[in-house]
Amino acid sequence: MTAPHASDRMVATYRLSRVDLDAATETAIAIAREQTLEVPPGVAEPDMEAALLGRVEEVVRAHEDAFDATISYTLAVTGTDLLQLINVAYGNVSLMNGVRLVDLVLPAPALDALPGPKFGIDGLREMTGVAPGRPLLSVAIKPVGRSATELAALAATFARGGAHVVKDDHGLVDQPSAPFRERVRAVAQAVAESNAATGGRCAYFPNVTGPVDTLDERLDYSIAAGSTGVTVCPSLMGLDVMRAIAGGPHRLAILAHPTHGQAAPDRHEGIAPEVLYGTLYRVAGADAVVYVNAGGRFSWPVETCEAISHRLRTPLGRHRAAMPVPAGGVEAAEGARWLARYGPDTMLLIGGSLLRQPDLLGATRRLAEAVGEACASGARA
Numbered sequence: 001m002t003a004p005h006a007s008d009r010m011v012a013t014y015r016l017s018r019v020d021l022d023a024a025t026e027t028a029i030a031i032a033r034e035q036t037l038e039v040p041p042g043v044a045e046p047d048m049e050a051a052l053l054g055r056v057e058e059v060v061r062a063h064e065d066a067f068d069a070t071i072s073y074t075l076a077v078t079g080t081d082l083l084q085l086i087n088v089a090y091g092n093v094s095l096m097n098g099v100r101l102v103d104l105v106l107p108a109p110a111l112d113a114l115p116g117p118k119f120g121i122d123g124l125r126e127m128t129g130v131a132p133g134r135p136l137l138s139v140a141i142k143p144v145g146r147s148a149t150e151l152a153a154l155a156a157t158f159a160r161g162g163a164h165v166v167k168d169d170h171g172l173v174d175q176p177s178a179p180f181r182e183r184v185r186a187v188a189q190a191v192a193e194s195n196a197a198t199g200g201r202c203a204y205f206p207n208v209t210g211p212v213d214t215l216d217e218r219l220d221y222s223i224a225a226g227s228t229g230v231t232v233c234p235s236l237m238g239l240d241v242m243r244a245i246a247g248g249p250h251r252l253a254i255l256a257h258p259t260h261g262q263a264a265p266d267r268h269e270g271i272a273p274e275v276l277y278g279t280l281y282r283v284a285g286a287d288a289v290v291y292v293n294a295g296g297r298f299s300w301p302v303e304t305c306e307a308i309s310h311r312l313r314t315p316l317g318r319h320r321a322a323m324p325v326p327a328g329g330v331e332a333a334e335g336a337r338w339l340a341r342y343g344p345d346t347m348l349l350i351g352g353s354l355l356r357q358p359d360l361l362g363a364t365r366r367l368a369e370a371v372g373e374a375c376a377s378g379a380r381a
Contacts, residue, residue: 007107007108007109008074008075008107008108008109009055009072009073009074009075009107010072010073010075010078010085010088010089010104010105010106010107010110011057011070011071011072011073011103011104011105012070012071012072012073012088012089012090012101012103012104012105013068013069013070013071013101013102013103013104014028014031014068014069014070014071014093014099014100014101014102015062015066015067015068015099015100015101015102015268015272016028016059016066016067016068016069016098016099017065017066017097017098017099017268018065018066018067018098019065021059021061021067024059024067024069025056025059025069027069027096027099028056028059028069028071029056031054031069031071031093031096031099032053032054032055032056032071033053033054034092034093035054035071035073035088035089035091035092035093036052036053036054036073036077036088037049037052037053038092051074051076052074052076052077054071054072054073054077055071055072055073056069056070056071057070057071057072058070068102070103073088073089075107075109075110078107078110079110080109080110080112080113080114081113082114082239082240082243082283082284083239083240085106085110086239086280089101089104090271094269094270096269097268097269098268098269099268099269100267100268100269100270100271100272101270101271101272101275102272102275103272103275104275104279104280106279106283106317108317110283111283111316111317111318111319112317112318114243114283114284114285114319115243115246115247115283115284115285116246116282116283116285116316116317116318116319116320117246117254117282117285117286117287117319117320117321117322118246118251118252118253118254118285118287119229119253119287119320120287120319120320120321120322120323121313121320121321121322121323121345122320122321123253123287123320124136124165124253124287124288124323124347127201127203127228127229127253128164128165128201128202128203129164129200129201130164132344133344133375134344134371134372134375135339135343135344135345135346135347135348135371135372135374135375136164136165136323136346136347136348136371137162137163137164137165137335137347137348137350137367137368137371138163138164138165138166138167138255138325138347138348138349138350139158139163139165139166139167139349139350139351139354139364140166140167140168140169140327140349140350140351141154141155141158141166141167141168141169141172141187142168142169142171142172142351142352142355143169143171144169144171144172144175144177145175145177146177146178147177147178148178148179148182148183148185148186148187149186151172151178151183151186151187152183152186152187152189152190153190154355154360155187155190155191155194155204156190156191156193156194157360157361157364158202158360158364159190159191159194159195159198159200159202160194160197160198160200160361160364161360161361161362161363161364161365161367161368162200162364162365162367162368162369163202163364163368164201164202164203164347165202165203165204165205165229165255165347166187166191166202166203166204166205167204167205167206167207167231167255167349168183168187168205168206168207168231169207169351170207170209170231170233170257170259172207173207173209173210174210180206180210180218180221181221183206184206184221184222184225184227185225187204187206188204188206188222188225188226188227189225189226191203191204191226192226203227203228203229203253204226204227204228204229205227205229205230205231205253205255206218206222206225206227206230206231207230207231207232207233207257208222208230208231208232209231209232209233209236209237209257210237212237212238212241215237215241215245218230219245219250219252220250222252223250223251223252227252228251228252228253229252229253229254229255229287230245230252230253230254230255231255231256231257232245232254232255232256232257232286233256233257233258233259233260234256234281234284234286235258235259235260235261235262235276236259236260239280239281239284240284242254242256242281242284242285242286243284243285245285246284246285246286247285253287253288254285254286254287254288255286255287255288255289255290255325256277256281256286256288256289256290257290258276258277258289258290258291258292261273261276261277263275263276263277264298264300265300265301265304273291273292273300273304273307273308274304274307274308274310274311275311277289277291277308277311277312278307278308278309278310278311278312279311279316281322282311282312282316282319282322283316283319286322287320287322287323288322288323288324288325288347289308289312289322289323289324289325290325290327290328290349291305291308291324291325291326291327291328292305292326292327292328293305293326293327293328293329293330293338295329295330295331295334295338296327296328296329296330297328297329298328298329300328302341305326305342306341306342308324309324309326309342309343309346312324313345321345323345323346323347324342324345324346324347325346325347325348325349326338326342326346326348326349327348327349327350327351329352329353330348330349330350330353331353332350332353332354332357332363332367333353335348335350335367335370335371335374336370336371336373336374337374339371339374339375340374340375343375344374344375348371350367354367
């Protein structure tokens with residue numbers, strides 16, 4: 001649900017695991033106070049209460065054991081800073097049992113203040129040379145333990161086979177088996193040589209997740225090596241770190257990985273995946289967002305996957321649409337079927353199921369051909 005709202009108020013909807021309307025309403029009133037004034041009634045002056053206290057807009061039954069409470073917050077409390085917006089939407093309330101943030105509508109001034117995707121779907125298409133109407137194919141190089149030379153050979157095979165993006169697995173950081181600089185230099189060179197041989201425009205996105213105090217060095221090195229994008233784990237490094245990358249001088253697309261997101265669909269607490277990945281990751285600057293696809297090893301509901309994809313691509317203030325990236329155990333043989341369901345503005349991410357193929361180059365070529373034809377008819381499953 002997305003509630004109607006004034007442009008100067010943030011609107012949050014919470015799924016409350018409560019037995020009846022009275023209990024849910026009591027919780028909603030408590031949340032409105034906890035997330036704003038955070039003092040008992042009577043402590044703050046009446047005019048302060050009237051101006052700043054969160055406003056319970058409605059409490060409605062969601063299903064038998066839960067209610068949805070919609071609460072709006074004034075810009076005077078939220079400001080337009082990303083961290084304060086999140087702090088008000090899901091700060092102390094995250095410590096409460098049975099309270100989950102399931103929808104978030106940011107006020108217009110906040111949307112204007114946040115960077116959003118620097119490239120977005122159109123920019124990624126231009127970067128990789130993939131025309132509108134055709135999905136993109138991304139492949140992860142892994143596992144941890146392989147040398148930089150071995151990972152570079154994998155990347156070269158994927159690039160020659162027609163992959164549009166080669167990315168470091170999120171587990172590849174700065175291990176002794178493939179140190180960051182050595183790996184980035186070797187893989188970037190291998191992809192560039194493959195592009196020169198085939199005429200392709202495969203992009204390499206190294207994983208720059210790591211200590212914040214050396215982030216700029218990793219970003220600068222990635223650019224110097226020839227990368228046009230990077231992989232970031234924003235829930236590990238902090239959403240504001242991704243915002244700083246997106247809003248900073250580095251001309252790098254951002255592929256956001258969901259590890260540590262704590263947003264599994266069936267939980268009674270936390271932030272719903274479509275809110276975390278579809279809204280917050282996007283406004284913080286992700287150009288493409290990896291999420292767990294239905295049918296993979298994490299088995300998320302397809303409705304959740306479609307909700308994430310929808311939020312990443314739906315109009316949102318001045319922000320560009322971001323590319324949905326279904327992943328997480330997707331079988332190569334099923335890739336075209338999923339793309340037909342999600343539509344052409346999707347980047348399929350394949351890893352283990354492709355890596356286990358005996359003829360890796362041939363398997364990559366067949367997958368790239370299937371991806372290219374997946375949405376040719378315009379049909380959706």
